[in-house]
Amino acid sequence: MALDSKIPKGPIKDKWTDYKNHINLVNPANKRHIDVIVVGTGLAGGSASATLAELGYNVKAFAYQDSPRRAHSIAAQGGINAAKNYQGDGDSTYRLFYDTVKGGDYRSREANVYRLAEVSANIIDQCVAQGVPFARDYGGLLDNRSFGGVLVSRTFYAKGQTGQQLLLGAYSAMNRQIARGKIEMFNRHEMLDVVVVDGKARGIIARNLVTGEIERHSAHAVVIASGGYGNVYFLSTNAMGSNVTAGWKVHKKGAYFANPCYTQIHPTCIPRSGDYQSKLTLMSESLRNDGRIWVPKNLDDVKAIREGSKKPTELTEDQRDYYLERRYPAFGNLVPRDVASRAAKERCDAGYGVNATGEAVYLDFVASFERYGKEQAKIQNISNPSEAKIKELGQEIVKAKYGNLFQMYEKIVDENPYETPMMIYPAVHYTMGGVWVDYNLMTTIPGCYAIGEANFSDHGANRLGASALMQGLADGYFVLPYTIGDYLADDIRTGKISTESSEFEAAEKEVTERIEFFINNEGTHSVDYYHKKLGKIMWDKCGMSRNAEGLEIAIEEISALRKDFWQNVNVPGTSTEYNEQLAKAGRVADFLELGELFAKDALVREESAGGHFREEHQTEDGEAKRIKEFQFVSAWEYKGEPKDAVLHKEELAYENIEVKERSYK
Numbered sequence: 070m071a072l073d074s075k076i077p078k079g080p081i082k083d084k085w086t087d088y089k090n091h092i093n094l095v096n097p098a099n100k101r102h103i104d105v106i107v108v109g110t111g112l113a114g115g116s117a118s119a120t121l122a123e124l125g126y127n128v129k130a131f132a133y134q135d136s137p138r139r140a141h142s143i144a145a146q147g148g149i150n151a152a153k154n155y156q157g158d159g160d161s162t163y164r165l166f167y168d169t170v171k172g173g174d175y176r177s178r179e180a181n182v183y184r185l186a187e188v189s190a191n192i193i194d195q196c197v198a199q200g201v202p203f204a205r206d207y208g209g210l211l212d213n214r215s216f217g218g219v220l221v222s223r224t225f226y227a228k229g230q231t232g233q234q235l236l237l238g239a240y241s242a243m244n245r246q247i248a249r250g251k252i253e254m255f256n257r258h259e260m261l262d263v264v265v266v267d268g269k270a271r272g273i274i275a276r277n278l279v280t281g282e283i284e285r286h287s288a289h290a291v292v293i294a295s296g297g298y299g300n301v302y303f304l305s306t307n308a309m310g311s312n313v314t315a316g317w318k319v320h321k322k323g324a325y326f327a328n329p330c331y332t333q334i335h336p337t338c339i340p341r342s343g344d345y346q347s348k349l350t351l352m353s354e355s356l357r358n359d360g361r362i363w364v365p366k367n368l369d370d371v372k373a374i375r376e377g378s379k380k381p382t383e384l385t386e387d388q389r390d391y392y393l394e395r396r397y398p399a400f401g402n403l404v405p406r407d408v409a410s411r412a413a414k415e416r417c418d419a420g421y422g423v424n425a426t427g428e429a430v431y432l433d434f435v436a437s438f439e440r441y442g443k444e445q446a447k448i449q450n451i452s453n454p455s456e457a458k459i460k461e462l463g464q465e466i467v468k469a470k471y472g473n474l475f476q477m478y479e480k481i482v483d484e485n486p487y488e489t490p491m492m493i494y495p496a497v498h499y500t501m502g503g504v505w506v507d508y509n510l511m512t513t514i515p516g517c518y519a520i521g522e523a524n525f526s527d528h529g530a531n532r533l534g535a536s537a538l539m540q541g542l543a544d545g546y547f548v549l550p551y552t553i554g555d556y557l558a559d560d561i562r563t564g565k566i567s568t569e570s571s572e573f574e575a576a577e578k579e580v581t582e583r584i585e586f587f588i589n590n591e592g593t594h595s596v597d598y599y600h601k602k603l604g605k606i607m608w609d610k611c612g613m614s615r616n617a618e619g620l621e622i623a624i625e626e627i628s629a630l631r632k633d634f635w636q637n638v639n640v641p642g643t644s645t646e647y648n649e650q651l652a653k654a655g656r657v658a659d660f661l662e663l664g665e666l667f668a669k670d671a672l673v674r675e676e677s678a679g680g681h682f683r684e685e686h687q688t689e690d691g692e693a694k695r696i697k698e699f700q701f702v703s704a705w706e707y708k709g710e711p712k713d714a715v716l717h718k719e720e721l722a723y724e725n726i727e728v729k730e731r732s733y734k
């Protein structure tokens with residue numbers, strides 16, 4: 070099948086406007102005869118459901134949690150980007166577009182990203198109108214902070230709980246429509262297949278997770294907003310329930326899956342503590358605005374710290390290696406995530422990791438306590454403040470900005486991060502890959518759309534911080550409501566879609582048989598046993614550094630593990646009760662298929678991109694040589710190397726990476 074991205078013609082800055090001026094519309098009276106299914110009610114699905122219902126469509130929304138408020142989006146901490154230029158520091162639509170394309174290692178679809186940057190400003194207005202309590206500055210205006218890979222402050226935030234506040238906004242917009250009867254909400258329902266009739270997505274098969282009942286639901290279009298699949302690694306910062314099933318089912322019914330191996334490894338997570346852990350915790354990237362990352366310069370100090378005979382606070386400035394500031398002076402601690410993660414791994418691989426596992430670096434706030442404390446002393450007219458007073462004043466400011474994150478760290482690690490630096494290490498966090506979509510956000514199955522983290526389109530090989538919330542809400546509030554109308558305009562006379570067709574019957578049969586298999590198999594190993602094993606293969610062989618030999622082994626190992634799973638998995642309980650293990654069995658079965666595709670994708674990409682280094686062959690000094698291919702965008706401004714690619718140049722020089730040029734259309 071030839072892929073057609075359906076990017077409108079014309080200059081990039083006019084595409085979206087021209088597109089909207091010329092698409093087909095569905096008139097208000099006809100919208101009430103059209104049904105849309107939305108799978109997922111996180112920020113992407115919640116905002117889409119509310120907006121489509123407000124427009125007049127009949128929406129059926131599905132979530133496996135007991136409320137849309139519990140979608141994984143609620144965990145988002147640091148903020149949401151928008152090109153408002155409130156700080157007057159040089160931001161613009163173009164800059165946000167440019168940063169996103171560059172941050173994604175030139176592998177995003179530029180037309181989508183330009184549209185994203187354009188609508189970003191509307192998102193903030195929309196959310197403020199909903200009452201989202203974004204942080205404000207002294208004068209009462211909306212405040213901003215910086216995230217990695219950019220030179221401006223464009224991130225809007227609500228302390229360390231931005232996702233929660235945004236989701237409450239989307240949820241209240243949804244609730245209005247639920248009360249009006251325009252959204253029918255199916256909590257605790259899991260979509261287990263998509264139904265394709267005459268080549269078009271016309272419904273889903275869902276399981277009521279409380280009663281076990283299998284249900285058929287029809288609609289004129291199906292929107293997948295099911296989030297990311299980072300849990301294919303078992304350990305990640307994602308919510309425990311995040312999974313690939315909805316995306317994988319549409320893939321198996323004919324939707325293409327793009328860039329499955331592009332995973333974001335976030336640099337600031339609480340390090341793993343042992344083999345029995347089931348979850349990793351993020352420390353928001355916003356902390357890099359005020360925290361400095363370092364490891365000891367000297368291996369003796371590393372050893373003493375690991376043995377407990379020295380504390381990190383005892384090391385003087387010249388005994389510390391602030392390696393990001395040293396390597397990347399233009400961006401310092403705010404380099405993009407992929408760069409920060411690789412640099413942490415490089416230091417830890419070289420033996421400088423500061424905890425028992427050797428996989429941790431410090432994130433230190435002492436300099437900020439001092440900087441803010443001195444400023445506050447001046448503001449409060451305190452002359453000759455003591456060091457203790459300065460620290461106290463500075464800590465109050467840091468607490469106001471990131472208090473909940475510090476509290477969370479202390480609860481998990483049992484160390485007070487105001488007194489000793491935090492320890493952090495990279496962890497799986499986000500998946501840039503996902504279901505392939507065209508400019509309309511439609512998959513290769515007509516009438517089936519994918520939005521938010523579930524699709525692949527906007528972030529290339531690496532997503533910049535605070536841009537997932539932006540994309541999810543852009544898709545849901547401002548993009549899909551237009552693009553879906555263009556498709557649905559052909560359906561105004563179709564009438565209700567029947568669920569009594571052979572296609573619904575066949576899909577339901579397949580779902581039921583799989584559930585019965587799990588319950589009746591009575592094997593020897595738990596679902597988690599397989600999930601953990603898969604996660605280890607993924608992290609060891611398809612993680613930050615990858616090589617052809619390891620990937621080939623991973624493909625074999627995953628395939629063997631999958632066979633073992635289907636023979637020996639054990640699912641306790643019955644299919645007619647709330648059975649968490651049964652639901653998880655289906656999700657892990659899909660992860661076991663995705664994992665193999667993931668490794669195959671990584672194998673054929675003979676390149677390093679984003680957080681992933683492809684180690685190809687040995688150099689003379691025995692070090693694995695890394696290949697980095699840059700895709701330069703021939704159709705857009707960058708002909709040859711972007712002039713301000715300071716960061717990439719610094720990085721490439723430091724890491725001795727071979728640069729190959731390739732043009733991309």
Ligand SMILES: Cc1cc2nc3c(=O)[nH]c(=O)nc-3n(C[C@H](O)[C@H](O)[C@H](O)COP(=O)(O)OP(=O)(O)OC[C@H]3O[C@@H](n4cnc5c(N)ncnc54)[C@H](O)[C@@H]3O)c2cc1C
Pocket residue numbers: 108109110111112113114115131132133134137140141142143144145146147148149150231232258259260261294295296297306307308311312314315351353498499520521522523534535536537538539541
């Ligand atoms: C700890 C953490 C912090 C983050 N902080 C930030 C941040 O500060 N800024 C930022 O921009 N991004 C951040 N991100 C990323 C961002 O939170 C996510 O990318 C984004 O929230 C995804 O939104 P979504 O609506 O696409 O999916 P989700 O919020 O994951 O929602 C998925 C929905 O799909 C439903 N679902 C899934 N499968 C099925 C199925 N088969 N059947 C029925 N329903 C299903 C779920 O019930 C849920 O409602 C963070 C991520 C993490 C892990």
